[in-house]
Amino acid sequence: MKIALIHATTTALKPIERAFQTVAPNIELLHFMDTGLLALMEKSGKLTPEIIRRFSALVNLAYDSRVSCIQLTCSAFNGITSILQPLYPVKLFRSDEAMLDEALRYSTIxxxxxxxxxxxxxxNYLLDKNPDCKIVSLVDPGIIHLLSQGRRKEHDDRxxxxxxxxxxxxxxxxLSQYSMEHVAKQINPSVPILTAPLLSAKRCLDHLNGTFR
Known part of the structure; x- marks a missing residue:
């Protein structure tokens, strides 16, 4: 079986590959990437027609490769799945839906x-599933780019x-971005900490096995 992975940054590659190597080493992974998408999203702050067109080009390539499902790896583009899913008979998974569903076991996130x-x-995803959940959000905008600049320690410290x-x-x-997955191994907070890659890989596998609907 083949699974397509759609990326907007190279920093997601190793985390998701490690995850699939852990849960399904025999699955063939096909990577499709447009590293210009993140800059467009950061500039516009929303899904523009140009972003949707460029993203759909990646999904078209993935679908034409006869994959069994398509997994996004960049959370900023999750909203595009609801736009494109009706066009394809294969399942498009948000980058983080498995992690978010796990998080919904808790009342404060x-x-x-x-x-x-x-x-x-x-x-939006969490509140749609549970309008009563309390969410506290912290963001350090743009520090994902420190990784591609070789400034990993600065990224991790922040x-x-x-x-x-x-x-x-x-x-x-x-930890919302795949690129932060490695940081979870460096810390020991007093509460559980969740990352998306492994949970996403497990959900893809469940889908292929017919145990997830």
């Missing part, structure tokens, strides 16, 4: 983000600072 457009996409600010104020903390 902390969001840590490094892209300023991400919190809105995540909060993420850990946000986690420390939230620790104890919510029942669970979410």
């Amino acid at each position: 902390g969001l840590i983000s490094t892209v300023k457009e991400t919190p809105i996409a995540l909060q 993420v850990k600072k946000m986690v420390k600010q939230l620790d104890g104020k919510t029942e669970v903390i979410l």
Whole structure:
């Protein structure tokens, strides 16, 4: 079986590959990427027609490759799944829906983000599922780019600072970007901390096995 992964940044590649290697090493992964999308999103702050066209081009390539499902890896573009899903018979998974569904077990949820457009996409999903959940969001806009600049320690320290600010104020903390997954291994907050890659890979596998609807 083949699964398509759609990226807007190279920083998502290793986290999602590690996740699939853990849960489904025999699955063939096909990568489709447009690194210009994130800059467009940061400039516009919303899904513009240009972003949708460019994103749909990636989905078209993925679908034409006869994949069994399509997994997004950039949370800022999650809203596009509801736009494009009716056009394709294969399942399009948001980058973080498995993580968010897990987070909904808690009544107060902390969001840590490094892209300023991400919190809105995540909060909309959570509040649509449970209007009564309390969300506390912290964002350090743009520090995701520190990773591609070779400034990983600075990136990680700033993420850990946000986690420390939230620790104890919510029942669970979410690291919104795939690129923060490695930071979870460096910290030990007093509440559970969730990342998306492994949970997303497991959900894809459940879908392929017919155990997720």
